[in-house]
Amino acid sequence: VSRNNLKVVLASRPAGAVGESNFRFVEAPVADPREGELLVRVDWLSLDPYMRGRMNEGKSYAARVELGEVMVGGAVGTVVASRHPKFAEGEKVLGAFGWQRYAVSDGQGLMRLPDPRLPDTVWLGAAGMPGVTAWMGLRLIGEPKAGETVVVSAASGAVGSVAGQLARIAGCRAVGIAGGRAKCDYAVKELGFDACIDYKAGPIDGPLKAAAPSGVDVCFENVGGEILDAVLRRVNPGARVALCGLISGYDGADIPIRNVFLLLVNRVRLQGFIVSDRMDLWPGAMTELAGHVAAGRIKYRESIAQGLESAPRAFIGMLKGENFGKQLVKVS
């Protein structure tokens, strides 16, 4: 079978906000898999904020994407040809296939979808990397105890929504921060947050005080900047801040942490973490998260962009908070 691949490559590094011109579409014939390889047709591509960091020249979480290279990305696909002993044609797999229609793999880092009873996309969201990120930040850094107050920024997003629901499962008061009334309503009514603050509606200090009357014990931070500043003004002694993301500063703006004296006085522990540092914890976390999803204890929502051609625009929108829930691209 002769197939044509379509790839999205990094055309230039963004100076500030990402634009569509930073990407380029490249068509190329698909190579047949060699002995020990398999060919995957990408069905679903995950778009995640960490990808913004990979577009920069400098050091980020991990290796940057080089100019002309395919953009990195987790994806779910279907094996369409295999000369690999462990994967058969027709199987659905999860892997770092990138922003493209087809990927050749030697099987490293590839995983069969763990539970066919759940939707394929859950492994890119609530039971995948974003969910494991939420799980890891809460378990390793947040360490929420029943009765404590956990504040989650970007609360309706792929990571934040799971962080908030895990906080509720742990017996905590979950307070979300999100942009817009619709996202806040969703966080409270669908996801079960105890309260959610719309940061677009004005300064959040007052609403945060009302929503977290006993102060903040855990902050799961995805945004940074003014939102983190406001949360730090309400931290309790011994509070923990899981620094997961700083989407407000991904375009290069300086977003200092203010209220540093409060970090000292309240003996706050603030820790950055990256989910790929602890691959040993992924299997257990995915199993636990999938169980919560199957039982309806963790809910999620998806924004789906149609076709690989829409990936750049969807990614740019996501960085501005235009998505609602987990951002995916339906590739095939």
Add this chain to the structure above:
Amino acid sequence: VSRNNLKVVLASRPAGAVGESNFRFVEAPVADPREGELLVRVDWLSLDPYMRGRMNEGKSYAARVELGEVMVGGAVGTVVASRHPKFAEGEKVLGAFGWQRYAVSDGQGLMRLPDPRLPDTVWLGAAGMPGVTAWMGLRLIGEPKAGETVVVSAASGAVGSVAGQLARIAGCRAVGIAGGRAKCDYAVKELGFDACIDYKAGPIDGPLKAAAPSGVDVCFENVGGEILDAVLRRVNPGARVALCGLISGYDGADIPIRNVFLLLVNRVRLQGFIVSDRMDLWPGAMTELAGHVAAGRIKYRESIAQGLESAPRAFIGMLKGENFGKQLVKVS
């Protein structure tokens, strides 16, 4: 015996930098100890940066000093009268006697000097609260491993000098930051730091890169502001920042943490701590530190102000870095 007490009380709360007018001297007759109490003549008063926080209206590490109250402070004194079963006249004791010549105590929180072979003042310095602070920040947060690089700000001070020497004892490269050539020379030649950077000689980025060629694994932070910013620009993945003090911001200036993205990318753990939170660790830490001092592995230097009357000026000077080593007041 009729004795007159002299006390230094808080006259007003500083608006910005502390001035002598924020203090007032009060004379008063000394009350005789009642049953279960003892009277202590204060010999040595310790001056420490944390006292600045206690002068503020707002929340600090602990309860503020109220207007008209004696300034808080650790001290070494001699029991001059006792109706307490556990303390006898003539014994030397360590306690929170405050800025005054005499103190009445019910024995709570009082400690006989643990080892008469060491100088009395060591229990206010290297083997006392400042030393335990250094010990705790390194052990609980810094967790230095042999071969790592530990940066210590205010390196010649009571806390920093012990932190650096403990880092050396742990097999680490110790890099100090201090104000002025004399303090830096002392840190390297006397205390055994591997290098020390004079922040008054210009921007520290270049010297820090030279002094910490493998990057920074642990930061023991006493200062904050530009010094912490520069250190964060050099942190290695997995670095730990023990946030012990922020003397650059004690007068109320906003001293934000910049380079927050580097905290995230490098999975830095930044944690504020307060030595009084873990009183359970003090006895072991003091014993260990006293052993290091006795063996000559930990050295220290003292700035001694003569007479209680000099306490306000000495305190103000210490906040500006005018002291050299542990600041004490010889009260009696």
